Structures are given as structure tokens and as C-alpha cells.
Amino acid sequence: MIAADLLAWYDRHARVLPWRAPPGSNAADPYAVWLSEVMLQQTSVATVRPRFAEFLERWPSVEALAAAADADLMAAWAGLGYYARARNLLACARAVVREHGGRFPDTEAGLRTLPGVGDYTAAAVAAIAFGRRAVVVDANVERVVARLFAIAQPLPAARPPIRAAAETITPEARAGDFAQAMMDLGSGVCTPRAPKCLLCPLRGDCAGFASGTPETFPAPKTKAAKPQRHGTVFWLERNGAVWLVRRPDKGLLGGMRALPTGAWSDAPPALAGAPADAAWRMTGVRVDHVFTHFRLQLALAKAVEPSQPDGEGEWWPIAELDKAGLPTVFAKAARQGNEA
Template identity: 65%
Template sequence: MGSITGSGVAAQLLAHYDGTARTLPWRAPPGANATDPYRVWLSEIMLQQTTVAAVIPYFQAFTTRWPTVDDLAGAEDGDVMAAWAGLGYYARARNLIACARVVSRDLGGIFPDTEEGLRALPGVGAYTAAAIAAIAFGRRAVVVDANVERVVSRLFAIATPLPAARPEIRAATDRITPDARSGDFAQAMMDLGSSLCSARNPICLPCPLRPDCSAAATGDAASFPVKAAKAAKPLRNGSAWWIERAGSLWLVRRPGKGMLGGMRALPGSDWSVERERELPFAGEWRWAGAPVRHVFSHFALDLHVARVVVAGDPPEFLGDEGQWWPINRLAEAGLPTLFARAVEVVEGE
């Protein structure tokens, strides 16, 4: 570790990046800072815990529909949540709306250009603030995402298991982050971690950092970063109800806070560890043969789906807290993945 110099690592990596940088819709060419902080911010929020391949079509759709932060700030909450459907981690979408409105209303549509100012915005944590400051504004900032974490833990052969190793990894990243081209350096580290320095099968021979990499010298780079054993996720159960009437389906809006908050969904029960399958009112219900298994960050869910067709007046149970949505237009409802799969289960029978 003592032989590694920050200037040497940065020079090697930036030279590699100049010839291999990925072309992405939110990224400026090597050597040129991004000119639109809105696009950098939007991409960084979308990229949290989500792959580049999954984000690209959503980013393009958002920036076409809402090309500026002021446009996004003026959008209806339901429209933004529907456009986000399928991207997951829906608290990000709620924070996206809140942040856009703060920037538009309180800051004149101009994003802060410092980490401190950016961190004051809704949904912008330490990593995201550093990434925006470096990539959009050319500030020197220490940017550590999962890819950077992997590269740095290998470069310095950090043996402390994650997550306890994170302060050590950040300090090592700070050591090699250059004053100039900090944004390019951060993106070069991300590119390296998503390509040559991949999680399972790192390709060390052509890596520009191989001469300095302590993990490569051991011949077992894939053993870094060291990870603590994961606890098994608990399994919860719940019911979802397909209530059909005259070619339309009853959809509700989930509460603004909590899992899938603010999204359209099938009505249903709470999700608990052990629960008998529930029905909301009497009728000729039919249960789907197998539940929909969905894994959230902290638990797995088996969602049991039941279908009923009602005639005449809708059941009093429904109240006024939902809407009838044409079944032949369900693709436009913006259902999150869990409920989109529940729809597939019913339609596939």
C-alpha cells in the first residue's frame, strides 16, 4: 500500500479512460465537465442500486418529457411515479419530485455547486452529492459507489470485511483522487469496476492499474472486497385482489410513505410474516395457483392473487379511494413490478 502514489494511479486511469470511456446519455466526453447539472443529478438518482442498462431508457424518457428541473418540478406526482414504474426503490422517485421542487422554487432552478449545498437537497446523500459536485461542476470530491469500492479494495488489498471497511476504502480513495479532472476520475473508476474489475471474474491482465494492484499480485483479486456473511431475509405473505367490473380493474394509490409509496397498485392486505389469505368481501373469488415472489431490500414477499368479477353496483368496500382502469390499458397505469407481475399471473390463467 505504501508504494501506491495517487498521481500515478490517476494518470494511468485517466489515460485509459480517455480511450475507453462509455458513451452514456448523461455523460460529457473525457476532459469536458458536464454542462447540465440536472441531467447529472437525475442520472445519479436513477443509478442508485440500479444498472446502467436499466436506467438508460428511463433517463431518456424523463429528459424527453421533462427536459429541465423546472419542468419536472411542475409535473403531477402521479405522472412522475407512473413514469418511474419498474425502476424500483420508489422512495427515490418521491425524493426526486421533492428535490426538483426545492431547486425550482427556492433556488431559481439552479443546483448548488458544492457538496455541502447539494447534501441539503431531498434525497441527496454523501455519495450523490460528491458525484454531482465532481461530474457536473468539476469540484474535487471523493466519489465512492459499489464499483469504486470494489476497485479500491482490490488496489489496496483491504482485508477488513464490508461494511466495516468503508471508512478505510474512502480514505484510500481520497488518497488517489486528483485535484484536476475529479469527475472524469470518478467516472473512470466506475467504468473500470463495471468492466475489467467486475465482481466475479476480474480481468486483470489489461487493467491499467494492474502494476499497482495489491489484490492482483495475490492472484486472487476476486476475493476482494471481503464481505461479511449475509443474514437470510425473512419471508412475508400478503394478498392482492383483482376486482374486475365491465372490462375495468379497480386500482388504488398506495400511501405516500412506505413500500411502493405513491404508486398505483391492486388493493390488498397488509404484508406480514404469517397470514391466512384474505378476501375483502363475499363473491366468486378464484385464487391464482402460485404466489408472486418478490424480493425487497429487507424481506421477501409471497403475494397471493385472487380474482373476482362483479356486476351491477360496485361493493361498498371500494369506497372512493381508487379508480376503475380499463384492463386493455393496464400497460399505461404505471404499476410497479410486483403488481405488474400479479397482473401477468391473472391474465396468464
Template identity: 70%
Template structure:
């Protein structure tokens, strides 16, 4: 990349929007939740995809989205679902509060809005789980409302386009203000999706493909020769490290599962029993039953948003006629042969796989 370039033209709403929409018409991604050109977007599918895609890749979401809409194709069917089925269907997509909010929002849409999604940002923000980004994205993409939609891809494109060199997260105010200046009144949904596609395919975090970018002549970052340095990110703090023990209690081809508390981390999900998560290894504290526990040599590590955890794996077996004392309240005996259907969160699915490999 050349160190010096001629100064770009000032970024302007018509110039950026026209160039970007022309590129989008030729290069738009074909995604299962997107309406085809000329078709009316389905608000339910737009909303569901936006929630699923938060902190999750398109490749991961594609099959999960298809399975979800096959099972619950609209607000009414989702609102009528069982809580445990919704949470199990979400397993592996992370951030389980999003699934609880999806379920709650569907119920509100059916009960208070006649099954029709509200159209404006303000009304959408009133629904459970719809923050500023999701409300703006749904308003723009589903209903064509002018809304400033800024996700991580858009944030990167705008920071480079305007050469915003303040560090995140403080720079987000300036980035949103700059994005507002280039957001058009017409084709607002296409513009939002075009910005996302540009960030995904061209204006990538590393090695941006600037020579293919339709906004190259207006990009201050390209003119300066260092677009890959933006947006500027502050150094991450070291995350806390915690410890725990996962318990695998087997009986007659079944495994003991418990339901985690309805609120908090992994709330409402089926899981293998686990004691407290502490700053040091807790050993065999708080097992779900009195049994002859054996700690395996292998362990499982997992990263959550705010901390990492290292988990020991303890296994025990009781005979079919035995009823172990002090079995965890609310536990259920699940067939090991169909454990994949239990909808275990990723952490517990990893632990189950590790234990079964060691058996």
C-alpha cells in the same frame, strides 16, 4: 492467475490518476447522460442518472432515462409535474422513495435556488434524497469539484488496489480514506467516472481482467494473487419471508386499482388492492369489496430489500350495473386494455401479468 507476483509500487495520487485518466480517454463508455469530451455537463442529467443508477443496471436505465428527459428535460418541468405522473414514470426502477425525493428536490431547486443546482457537496446534501455518494458524484461530475466518490464499483477497485481485507461494511471507512489519497484535484469528474468504468468493465466482482487493467502495476491485490477475494463481505442473514393476497376485481373491462399510502413501502403508487402482509398466509382477509372471490393456483413471489413475499392471487368479477359493497376507499376503475400505462410497481405488474395469463 499466478500465486506470486512482484510487489506493486505504492499507490499514489499522481500515478493512479494519470494511468486511469489515460485509460478513460481511450475507453470511456458512451452513455446518454455523459457530456462529450469538451462539453459542459448538464447537472440535471448527471443528478437524474446517478439516482436512477442506484441498485439498477445501465441497460435498464438507458431507455428509462431517455423517456424521462424527453418528458421532463429540466428542473422546472419536473417541479411542475403531477406527483402521480412522476411515480408512474418511475415504476419498475425500484426504491420508490428515490422518485419522491427527485420530485421534492426539483421543487426546492426551483423555489430556493432559481432553478440552478447547488455546486458544493454541502449544499447538495441539503436537498431531499441527496446522500453522501450522490452529492459527491454530482459535485465532481457536474461541476468539477474535488470530491471522493465511492459507489460499489469504486469500493471494489480501491479495496483491491490497496488490498483492504477488512470485511464490509466496516471496511468502508478505510476504503473511503484510501480513495481520498488517489483522488486528483484536476478532472475530478472524469476520475470518478473512470473509476466506475474500470469497476464495470475490468475490475469486475468475478474473474477480474487484471492483465488489461491500467492500475495493475500499483495494485496490491493483483500482486498478492487474489484480487477477486476483495472486498470481503460478511455472510448475509436470512431475510424474513412474508405472505399476502392480491385482489383482482374486474368490471366491464376495467380493473380496480388503489393508491397506496403516501409514505412507506411503494408509497403513493397505484397498485392492485392487497390485504395486510403477514408472517403466515392471510387468505381472503380484507378484500376490497364483497364479491365471489376465487383463489388461483399460481402465486407471485417478489424480493424487497429487507424481506421476500409470497402472494396469493384472488380474482372476482362484477357486472357493469353492479356497485359492489365496501369498494376500497380511493379506488379507481382502470381500463384493462391500458393497464401498462398505470405505472404499477414491479410486484403488481407481475401479479397482473400472472392473472391475465391464467384468465
């Protein structure tokens, strides 16, 4: 009953999204499904919708994406979250072209062999693009299933019982529609706070609704305080251009253009790590940014340098900084550096 009721609701209320085929259709494009799933990881639908269209216009097929220059893809990814996902996106596209003739494997097991494709993405692509029965569990689905079965354990401990419960309600037919229906239900009806239970097609089967406190499932996880780190970001200017460097391929924001910084540490490092021996001026500007695992505060230092700095980098026209594809933290610093 759960699957049938949910699919009937989805047929009437499915969100219209550019990467989706209409309910009941088998026309989903595997490339579009895979691209959207990677882009949506830890990024909202509202953010991804216009960016997805831009990506498809620029790289309309997996072959086109596989041929993209690394720097172009990394710049286009700015604002979409972890850049490791962008690197995996390219690696996966190239593997599909090189090893599979441009066709995505049509099973979970085959999809999991691709670079950067984990259990969730493999299940989502298998179900949505190929109609395979697969148990697709994202954050929205976790919440819906936890409430349906009144699974009270906090995350992440609740994940195994949630997945086991999801297995029991996933249908053989229309597995892709079912997965997307669960996502839509969690996004618009079974929301984290103040769930709209009176609009829910599953409330008659929902143990959380029957309990009278559905919003308590699953129990919230305890959030550890994020450590605070500090650094200095350097704005080095010459003839209307600013000195940019490329961050190391490995690590946070790997391979991205950025303003130079010193090491990020527990205490402010002053001018350690400056890219040139110049007359640096501490501006008093502080740039704050929150990463998943820590908070960062960068002090902004500024100088004018007529000669070439040490190390590799490039002079980038200040008037065209919006085209450099800077990660968010450095885009913030650049805006303030130009004004300080």
C-alpha cells in the same frame, strides 16, 4: 501515478453514456448528471439508459420536472427501483426551482441540503457536473480501491478505510473524469468475479493483483436469510376494468397505483383485507417477488363485482393496464390475474 494512469486509460476507453460529457470536457449538464445518478442507484446502466432518454424527452429541465404531477412521475418510475427515490426526485427538483432559481448548488455542502441528496450523490454531482474535487465512492469504486490497497475487511466495515484510501488518490484536476473512470474500471475490468487484471491500467500499483488473489478483496459480507412474508392480492373486475387503489404515501411502494392487498404477514392471510364483499375465488396462482429485505408471496383472489367497492380507488381498463404504472410485483399479479 494512479490518477494519471487511470485518466489516460479513460481518455481512450470511456463509456459513451447519454448523461456524460466527453473526457476532458467541462460541459456536463448538472440536471442530467443528478437525474442519472438518482436513477442509477441500485439499477443497472442497461436499464437506465433508455429510461433516462424517456425522462429527458418528457421533462427536459429541472423546471419541467418540478412541475410534474406526482402520479405521472411515479408511473414513469415503474421498474427503476424504490419509489421513495421518485418522491425524493420530485422534492429535490422543486427545491432547486423554489430555493435556487432552477440552478443546482455547485458544492458538496450545498447539494447535501437538497431533499434526497446524500453524501454519494452530492459528491458525484459536485465532481462530474462542476469539476469540484470530491471523493466519489460507489459499489464499483469500493471494489477497485479495496483491491488497489488490499483492504481485506468485509463490507460494510471496510467502508471507512476504503474512503480514506480513495481520498489519497483523488486528484485536484479532472475530478469528475477520475470518478467516472473509477466507475468504468470497476464495471468493465475490475469486476466482482474474474477481474481482467491484464487489461487494467493500474495493475502495477495494485496490492490485490500483487497478492495473486485480487478477487478476494474486499471480503464478502455475510448475507442474512431474507424472511418470507405472505399476502393476498385481489383482482376485482367489472365491465372490462379492474379495481386499482393508491398505496399510502408512506411506506413500501408509497403513492403507487396497485391491485388491492391485505396485510403482508408471516402466514397466508386468506381473504383478509378484501376490497369488497364479493364472491371471491382463490385461483391457486402464487405471485413471488423479492424485495431488498424480504421475500413476498401473494395468493391471487378473483371476483366480479357489479357495484362500487368500499374505499377510494378507480376502475382501470384491463386492456390499458400497461399504462397504469404498476410496480413490478403488481404488474406480475395483473398479468396472471387477467389470465386466471
